[in-house]
Every structure is written in C-alpha cells, then in structure tokens.
Amino acid sequence: MNRKKIALLTGLTIFGGTNIPYNNLINNQSNNVIKAAQRKKSSRTESKYPNIMKKLDITSMQQYDSNILFMSITLNNFYIKDFHTDNSGKTNLLLVPLSTSDQYFVTSVKLDHKIKKNQRITIQGFLNGKTKISKKQNFNDKYLDKSAVSVLVDHINY
Structure with missing residues (x-):
C-alpha cells in the first residue's frame, strides 16, 4: 500500500x-x-416507430381486430414478396416478415431506388387496418383476395 x-x-x-x-x-x-x-439512449425514431415484432404477434395478424391495427410501427428487414409500379410512378409493395411467411403487408409509395423481389426493406409508418389484396394492385394472381395489413409509409430504408 x-x-x-x-x-x-x-x-x-x-x-x-x-x-x-x-x-x-x-x-x-x-x-x-x-x-x-x-445506458442505452433510445433514439427518437425508435420511440415514435417501435418494432412491430415487439408490439404484435405478426405470425397471426388475423387475431387482431381491424380497429386495433392503427399504430406507428417499424417493419424491420421485411421481404418484398411482390411489387408493381403504375404509370404515375407509385409502387404497390407486398411485404412479408419472413420469405416463407403468408402474413402480408401492403403499401403504396413513390420509390427513388430500384427494387427487386425478395429484397429486404425497412419501413417506418402507420398501420392502417386490415384489407384484402385486390386485382387493382396488380400483384401476382396467387395473392388475390388474401388478407393483408395496410401500411402508410413515412420513411423507407433500402
């Protein structure tokens, strides 16, 4: 000493x-x-857009009433299952959490990057209730009339 x-x-x-x-x-x-x-500082966007996996059981979204599915969320690294770009430049996206999943999320946005099927994408936005995939979205016919959750997009990370 x-x-x-x-x-x-x-x-x-x-x-x-x-x-x-x-x-x-x-x-x-x-x-x-x-x-x-x-101590981990939580970022402002993390608190505004929490990860959907922490908020909901995305393996069976059918258990939720459409009224409950209105919240800000992040779809983190979801797969693009199908997409279609119309004449006005808007792209309809069909997203899934896993490449083998049959739980669908649909949105329509203007993209500034090229995308391809099975590409991963992160979307921050707002769940807008349940919907059915329709013919006017121009997805592959095998997805026609499937249940999906509508998403309004605020931010996209490719």
Missing part, C-alpha cells in the same frame, strides 16, 4: 470513528461509471 492510501485510511479512521475500506470506494465508483456508460 502506498503512503497516500495509508494516510487516507488513517485519517478516515480517526475522524470518522469507523473503518471504511478504501478499495470498496474505488470499486463502487468505477462500477457507477461503467453502468452510466452502458
């Missing part, structure tokens, strides 16, 4: 009347610094 530690311990013992282990003070201070550094 060096002289400074001995002097500090002696001074604390004399003035305080109790013996406080110096090593515990150092350990507690370093633990507090580490705990403070490990």
Whole structure:
C-alpha cells in the first residue's frame, strides 16, 4: 500500500470513528461509471416507430381486430414478396416478415431506388387496418383476395 492510501485510511479512521475500506470506494465508483456508460439512449425514431415484432404477434395478424391495427410501427428487414409500379410512378409493395411467411403487408409509395423481389426493406409508418389484396394492385394472381395489413409509409430504408 502506498503512503497516500495509508494516510487516507488513517485519517478516515480517526475522524470518522469507523473503518471504511478504501478499495470498496474505488470499486463502487468505477462500477457507477461503467453502468452510466452502458445506458442505452433510445433514439427518437425508435420511440415514435417501435418494432412491430415487439408490439404484435405478426405470425397471426388475423387475431387482431381491424380497429386495433392503427399504430406507428417499424417493419424491420421485411421481404418484398411482390411489387408493381403504375404509370404515375407509385409502387404497390407486398411485404412479408419472413420469405416463407403468408402474413402480408401492403403499401403504396413513390420509390427513388430500384427494387427487386425478395429484397429486404425497412419501413417506418402507420398501420392502417386490415384489407384484402385486390386485382387493382396488380400483384401476382396467387395473392388475390388474401388478407393483408395496410401500411402508410413515412420513411423507407433500402
């Protein structure tokens, strides 16, 4: 033990009347610094657009009433199952959480990047209730009349 530690311990013992282990003070201070550094700040967009996987059971969206499916969410790394771009430049997207999933999410947006089937995409937006896939969306006929959840898009990450 060096002289400074001995002097500090002696001074604390004399003035305080109790013996406080110096090593515990150092350990507690370093633990507090580490705990403070490990705190994760939640970003503003994470709180505004929570991950849908944490809010809903997306394997069976049919269990939810259409009135419940109105909330801000993030569809994180969803697959583009099918898409169609019309003459006005709007693209209808058919999204699924897993490439083998039959739980569909549909949206219509203007894209500034080229996309392809089975590409992953992250969308932040608003669930807009249940819908059926219709002929006017121009998806493959095998998806016609399937149940889906409508999504209004605020942000897209490719």
